[in-house]
Amino acid sequence: MAAISIRNVDVVFGENIEQSLALLDQGSSRQEIIETTGDVVGVANASIEVQEGEICVLMGLSGSGKSSLLRAVNGLNAVSRGELLVQDGDQMVDIATCDASTLLHMRTSKISMVFQKFALMPWMSVVDNVAFGLDMKGMSKQKRRAKAMEKLEMVGLSEWKDKFPHELSGGMQQRVGLARAFAMDSDILLMDEPFSALDPLIRSQLQDELIELQQRLNKTILFVSHDLDEALKIGTHIAIMESAKIIQHGKPEDIVLNPKTPYVADFVAHTNPLNVLCGRSLMTLVSDLPIVNGECVLNPHDNTVVNVNAEGVITTASRQGEALPLHHWSEGEDIERMAEGLLVIASPDVPMRSAIEIRYKTGLPLLLEEDGRLVGILSDKDFYHALLGKHFTLDAA
Ligand SMILES: Nc1ncnc2c1ncn2[C@@H]1O[C@H](COP(=O)(O)OP(=O)(O)OP(=O)(O)O)[C@@H](O)[C@H]1O
Incomplete structure (x- = not known):
């Protein structure tokens, strides 16, 4: 609704x-x-x-x-x-x-509102500022204070309850503003x-x-x-x-x-897309990969290839003739300890930020698999496109 x-x-x-x-x-x-x-x-x-x-x-x-x-x-x-x-x-x-x-x-x-300039009452303590507004709701003093303390706790400022706004940094004052807005429920x-x-x-x-x-x-x-x-x-x-x-x-x-x-494109060109993009939006489709001797070529320079069977299932992979270990990665799994030379299989919904981290650790492209089938890969070209903002098409109205 x-x-x-x-x-x-x-x-x-x-x-x-x-x-x-x-x-x-x-x-x-x-x-x-x-x-x-x-x-x-x-x-x-x-x-x-x-x-x-x-x-x-x-x-x-x-x-x-x-x-x-x-x-x-x-x-x-x-x-x-x-x-x-x-x-x-x-x-x-x-x-x-x-x-x-x-x-x-x-x-x-x-409806509650939080402003840029924290709009705190300078003569009121932090806790009274958070409770401000609750009396309009007809709440008793004791309840108001309890509610204000609960919200101050939530923003990590309960120790500061008796201070005055000018004794707090800008960030803390804004937290008080947030606590006040949340207190209104x-x-x-x-x-x-x-x-x-x-x-x-x-x-x-x-x-x-x-x-x-x-x-x-x-x-x-x-x-x-x-x-x-x-x-x-x-x-x-x-x-x-x-x-x-x-x-x-x-x-x-x-x-x-x-x-x-172009106005929106200009904003987009100055932003960091890694926070929002996922593998699906940038991957090279499996149908666009070169096939040599029946193998999909991931990187022609070091001859990294992957084999898929007739159903599209990944079977084996190799680099310069040496078998590469395959590893299924899912979100939340530690990337930090991934070894160089591990060929990672992830979902096309992998966030680009994680994909780049995996690439950095393993030194290899990522394979993207959906419903058990290889659907695409993320190679260096796709990462550079994401970083350079070359991923979007301007759909000018
Ligand atoms: N109360 C008002 N009386 C007269 N004009 C107003 C009033 N409030 C806003 N405006 C005008 O409306 C237009 C839009 O202003 P608004 O503050 O909504 O823009 P904004 O996108 O929020 O900008 P900013 O990021 O600078 O706050 C501006 O030309 C502004 O001068």
Whole structure:
């Protein structure tokens, strides 16, 4: 079930909204609209569904409209046109048209927000900051404190409960912000560049923690970032915005492999694809391998070959006439101790990061097997393609 359903949403800032919407419908650009009406188009005709338990990252350059859309989800920005449905139990509430008391209910019990600037109260202790917001839910003081302590524990800051925000580092303050958002126990978390003010190491740690917490608590998260590496790491889905519009929405691997416009391709070209790609997307198909004397040639330079029977089952392999030991690898198995000269057979779903590590340890290509049949290989050419970003095809719309 969709937790958030954004349907043809426009967000226009200004005094002449009707006129600006009419101009949008006529195909006027943002710039033309600002020149004619003085209004700024924050979001134009955005439609996406975010399913329960997804982390959807809104990605795009500065000014593309990410925050404008995010803030529409909890009513901080008014929706000028369209429907913005948010799940409340087994019904959907339209944030665009609901009354003030419904909006208040949604904000206090269904949707929480984490900002880039931690938004902590400087005069309140860490634990009181985390508990802030729970009294609006009518919780007793004792319960509020217990809940706040539980969430502080979760982010590893229980020892810091009585300190004040200025006594904490930026990363710790952001953890307090996260603890506060999780304390609200809302089903939906809106996160506006929550980690962008932090240094890379802390940022990466908090990203890992967020993924882990999300898996444990199964929240639905809408996350704004201008960093595709971050989006690829934490997003189950990514929506890319340009000039107020969503121009591509899909799973991370789809975005990396099939960018729809040069704008998306440009983002993709500057990212590290190893976190999202798997062997299947890059492998050389078995049907494309040269066959010499009935053997599939993996590397003609050192005569590494593999034999498959009529059913496609791998039987033996050799390098310069010497038999190579075969080893079936599955995810989670230690790669560190793999010996040079081991020919590894893995699933086509092997993450490229693991595949490269295996290649590094064994010095050999990988064989990819599905349903007991050899379907492809990963050789150095495929690894270089992944690293150099030559794996995608620009599917220009
Ligand atoms: N409250 C507002 N009033 C008027 N214009 C606004 C308001 N909020 C945003 N805008 C304008 O809407 C456009 C989109 O801004 P938005 O903050 O959504 O972009 P963004 O993609 O989140 O950018 P950034 O990464 O820099 O935060 C910008 O031109 C901005 O000036």
